[in-house]
Amino acid sequence: MLADLCASPDLMGTFAPFLVETQLPLCPLLGVSKALRRAYLEAARETGLLRIVTKMSEVSEMEYSLHWHPFDPIEEYVDDDGAVRQRTIEPRLPLAWTVRIMTADAGDMIVAHGVPCLDLWKRSAMVLAVEWAGDSSLRNVMPYAILDDWPTSMPQVDDGSNNTYDLMQLVDCLGLGVNLEEFWTYFIVPVLATKAQLYDATIRLRVHSEFAGLARLGVKVES
Numbered sequence: 001m002l003a004d005l006c007a008s009p010d011l012m013g014t015f016a017p018f019l020v021e022t023q024l025p026l027c028p029l030l031g032v033s034k035a036l037r038r039a040y041l042e043a044a045r046e047t048g049l050l051r052i053v054t055k056m057s058e059v060s061e062m063e064y065s066l067h068w069h070p071f072d073p074i075e076e077y078v079d080d081d082g083a084v085r086q087r088t089i090e091p092r093l094p095l096a097w098t099v100r101i102m103t104a105d106a107g108d109m110i111v112a113h114g115v116p117c118l119d120l121w122k123r124s125a126m127v128l129a130v131e132w133a134g135d136s137s138l139r140n141v142m143p144y145a146i147l148d149d150w151p152t153s154m155p156q157v158d159d160g161s162n163n164t165y166d167l168m169q170l171v172d173c174l175g176l177g178v179n180l181e182e183f184w185t186y187f188i189v190p191v192l193a194t195k196a197q198l199y200d201a202t203i204r205l206r207v208h209s210e211f212a213g214l215a216r217l218g219v220k221v222e223s
Contacts, residue, residue, distance in 0.1 A: 049095070052194060056186040059104040060175050064191050069096035069114055091206050093117050093198060099153065103175030111156040117198045123148040124184070125192050143167070143180045146188070 050066040071094060074086050097120045099112035112120075127138070127145040143164040150167060151158045157174060161167040168180050177183035 050194070052191055054187050054190040056177060056182065059102075060177075060186075061102050062176070062187045063100040063102070064120070065098045065100070066095055066117065067098060068094055069116075070094045071116065091202075093202050093205060095198070101157075101174065101176065105173065105175035106157070109156065111154045112152075115152060118195065118202060119152055120195060121149050121153050121188050121192065124188050125195050128189065128192055129196075139181060142184050146180055146184060 049068065050064075052064040053061055054064070055061040071092055073088055073091070075089050076084055076086055079085050095117040097112065097115040097117060098110060099115065099120075100108070100110050102108045123145040124142070127141050147161070147164055147167050150161070157170070159166075159170055161170055164180060171177050171180060171183045176187060
């Protein structure tokens with residue numbers, strides 16, 4: 001997969017911001033040498049391709065790290081007759097997030113691992129992308145976006161909250177803010193700009209893959 005991405009200058013330009021944060025610098029030879037690529041990925045497996053630390057205070061922070069994570073291009077589904085079938089899904093970036101929190105109340109813990117790069121705070125990103133009439137409109141919608149996203153973005157601390165009041169209590173208990181608006185401001189919004197870039201990179205990958213017939217990516221797209 002990486003070899004195909006390295007073969008496209010446009011795609012590598014898109015990926016560059018996500019690849020330079022490891023101990024090994026991004027090198028043009030990554031597209032040529034399997035040995036260098038293997039060494040780079042080994043380093044990235046330990047350090048992550050990108051690390052974003054968001055803070056509310058010195059004792060409350062969240063760390064997002066982006067890692068290579070290949071996904072199966074085939075998924076199973078149940079058709080109208082109840083039969084289990086397989087279908088090819090759209091190409092996606094082989095990247096996933098690990099989310100870690102460090103607070104005085106919760107300590108240091110991993111709260112999510114292997115979250116597909118575009119699934120992290122997915123609903124929250126959609127809400128932020130809409131032009132709201134005013135701050136009050138955003139405040140009305142934002143808590144429900146966090147509620148929808150929480151089981152995917154923070155599964156290790158998910159307690160099954162099905163209303164925003166209970167979720168607010170959980171956020172407070174973990175030491176991540178006294179309300180959902182504070183949690184949104186300090187811990188969600190800072191990572192959404194990166195998510196938008198990953199979304200753009202995904203579109204580039206799909207266009208590139210379809211143009212190439214996906215032969216080099218090893219999957220086929222159903223017409």
